[in-house]
Amino acid sequence: MASTTAPSQPGCGQAFPINLLAAERLRExxxxxxxxxxxxxxxxxxxxxxxxxxxxxxDLGAIFAEGGIDALDRIPGVGPRIAAALxxxxxxxxxxxxxxxxxxxxxxxxxxxIPGVGPALAKRLHESLHVETLEQLEAALHEKDVRVPGxxxxxxxxxxxxxxxxxxxxxxxRTRPADEPDVAMLLDxxxxxxxxxxxxxxxxxxxKRFNPRGEAWLPILHTDRGKWHFTALYSNTARAHxxxxxxxxxxxxxxxxxxxxxxxxxxxxxxxxLAGKRVVRGRESDCYAVYEHPxxxxx
Numbered sequence: 001m002a003s004t005t006a007p008s009q010p011g012c013g014q015a016f017p018i019n020l021l022a023a024e025r026l027r028e029x030x031x032x033x034x035x036x037x038x039x040x041x042x043x044x045x046x047x048x049x050x051x052x053x054x055x056x057x058x059d060l061g062a063i064f065a066e067g068g069i070d071a072l073d074r075i076p077g078v079g080p081r082i083a084a085a086l087x088x089x090x091x092x093x094x095x096x097x098x099x100x101x102x103x104x105x106x107x108x109x110x111x112x113x114i115p116g117v118g119p120a121l122a123k124r125l126h127e128s129l130h131v132e133t134l135e136q137l138e139a140a141l142h143e144k145d146v147r148v149p150g151x152x153x154x155x156x157x158x159x160x161x162x163x164x165x166x167x168x169x170x171x172x173x174r175t176r177p178a179d180e181p182d183v184a185m186l187l188d189x190x191x192x193x194x195x196x197x198x199x200x201x202x203x204x205x206x207x208k209r210f211n212p213r214g215e216a217w218l219p220i221l222h223t224d225r226g227k228w229h230f231t232a233l234y235s236n237t238a239r240a241h242x243x244x245x246x247x248x249x250x251x252x253x254x255x256x257x258x259x260x261x262x263x264x265x266x267x268x269x270x271x272x273x274l275a276g277k278r279v280v281r282g283r284e285s286d287c288y289a290v291y292e293h294p295x296x297x298x299x
Contacts, residue, residue: 016059022089025098026050026082032101036203038222045082052077053086064090081255097261100231100253103205103218110134115162124149130239138163180262181228181254183286187278190250190266193221193232197247207236210274227256235265 030046036218052075053060063071064087072083089095094113099174110133125131128148129140139159140146151159196202202219211217234240235249248268255261269279279287 011098016061018055018060018090019053019056020092022060022086023050023054025089025195026053026085029095029098029101032098034220036101036205036220036222039224039229040223044080045077048077049075049079049082056240060086061090074131077287079257081257084261100233101205101220103207109208111137114166117162121150124151127240134163134166151161182224183280183283185225186252186254186264186266186280187229187287187290189221189223189225189230189232189252192223193219193250193252196221197234209236210238210241214249228254229256232252 026046028188030043030050033046034040034043044057056063056075060072063075067074069083071085072078072086073080076087083099085095087237092113099109108119108126110124111117111125112119114122114134117125124263125137125148127256129137129146129284131137131140138160141156141163146154146207152214193202197219200219202221205218205220206216207218218233218236221230223230223232231253234246235251236246237249240246240249245267250266251263253261253263264283265281266278267281269275269277269284271295274284274291277287277291
């Protein structure tokens, strides 16, 4: 494999377009994280990685094609987390994590990246199927009685195939954590986010969606718990706005230094024994245990 050793001074390598793009995106992420009061060590790590990538004398795309994420991870200054970001950029030209920091990650942009899908069809998919992500779109398209205005059976089959191919590429570079934080920790981050958002002590970003005036209203929290790093935001989705749950539903994104990212949504339960309590969707049974036996170290 071609050498991935970076020269001692950043910028002295050849100007490979993907390398310059990746370095620019890493520096932008560092600036946004710094502005959003994230851990300064993480900010510094993004800046070091940007310098290392800019100084490479080998094309990032070639490194990834030949050796995968492991080869990217071996670049000096690049760990597993940033290697996954570089792989995503190399394969798709996008970095969803950065788009989230910008407040610009939205389903219409994602759906428009599907071959053959333009803005009008992306909007129809979003509004008729009530989906926000590629994974949700894939599931909806495979439902037995799925119908999208203006899409016939043949085009629906082509769309299923295109989404499946896209997800196969994305899944190749976006790994999930081998484990995830316990529910008590997720609820604690949710508590911190909602408390600080209410007190207006968090930085805010201007989401692209449902924000015609471009106002910076969406609070964002970056925080650590042990090996886990969290980013928390209110759910700025069509469904949350539709039923007036924007400031109730909190989306938690989390990853560890080993790489991989996942997310959970925390809501106020409206039914059953947990009615009125904050619960983690998909982990309700664990929430029962937390409320019956509160953890002594929960803040």
